[in-house]
Amino acid sequence: MTRPNNQTTVIVAHQFETLEQQFDADLLGMWLFLVTEALLFSGAFLALAVYYHQYYDTFSAAARELHWLLAGINSVILLTSGLAVALAEQAAEEHRRRLTLCWLSATIALGVAFLCLKSYEYYMEYRAGLIPFLDQPFAFSGPDPHNAMLFYNFYFAITGLHALHMIIGLMVLLVMLVLTYRWRESARVARQVRIAGLYWAFVDIVWVLVYCSLYLLGR
Template sequence: MTRTPEHTVIVAHQFENLEQQFDADLLGMWLFLVTEALLFSGAFLALAVYYHQYYDTFSAAARELHWLLAGANSVILLTSGLAVALAEQAADQGRRRAALLGLLATIALGLVFLAIKGYEYHSEYQAGLMPFLQQPFAYDGPNPHNAALFYNFYFVLTGLHAAHMIIGLAVLMVMAVLTWRWRDGARVARQVRIAGLYWAFVDIVWVLVYCSLYLVGR
């Protein structure tokens, strides 16, 4: 156990010291993100294969998406990435209020993102661009069958990303509560740092989802 002037730092029993514990936590989170990256890459690979086979049809289908609205959503998500990075930094420097503010801003931006995403889904549903669950498929471009494949990928990839955002938001809410309580500042800072990694990863996935679904076809 290591002692600091202010208080006793609690190290989990299996570790020798706090540094070892933090190294282990960071490495564990990074390995988890590797698994997440490979999970998404499987879906991206499938999209890439079909894009290669049906390039013209997929490009035409991609033009029907709300690319500017989703672009605005990208700005929102990138901003939330900045907010969480600043929150991590504030927590690390022991500034509790600033950290809490950063986390709450991140959560708020994440919720706005999901709301806009929900609006997008709704408008695609109304336009008849949801080719599953026995919905009528009203796409009037070329090769509607192959275009349906594109929309399936659109819903699967953005849905998978949204699911990860919801998990990330839940984690950030826990972090906000921990920061608000501030039992052990150094510990909270470490936890916020680990959680922030996950949120940054969700950011990265969105950059790739946005580029491959909305922009590549334009």
């Protein structure tokens, strides 16, 4: 389904006239997808905001039980991975294959580190008895444990959804790693890395919101 283009090495998909048109379309598609992702998270944040307003004291007491420092370190790790992917985009733009590989690997490593630390955090919360479902004993010591459960429900639902997006993002980056390793057409790789980087940046930004609204708001 492909036909040769006058730029000898580059192949344009059959429905497009030029490579530029194809890349523009791909980029716009990713931006639109990110809009839908933002709205997906917005529903959860809206519900959280409503209940924060309703049970402010309980929710801030519950938020103080979370490991804000650990999550803060995690934020630094994730934002650094955002820098790494931006540098990978830059390197791909300059057709530097090895450098692109390096920065992509760094991004993936930092992303994995984030998930490991996050799992450890979940484990600590499990040990502290802060899991309000799956028939776990709920050992929240503050006032109004009933509504505190609601806070932890949101905490696990939102961070879980974010972690799911991290895993998808890591898989996308792994594909980018393979594509960069093969290095078929440098212009195409540069655009693909850029579009993947856009998704990763979105996951970063969502985390900033998650961190502020779940960890810091009640302090």
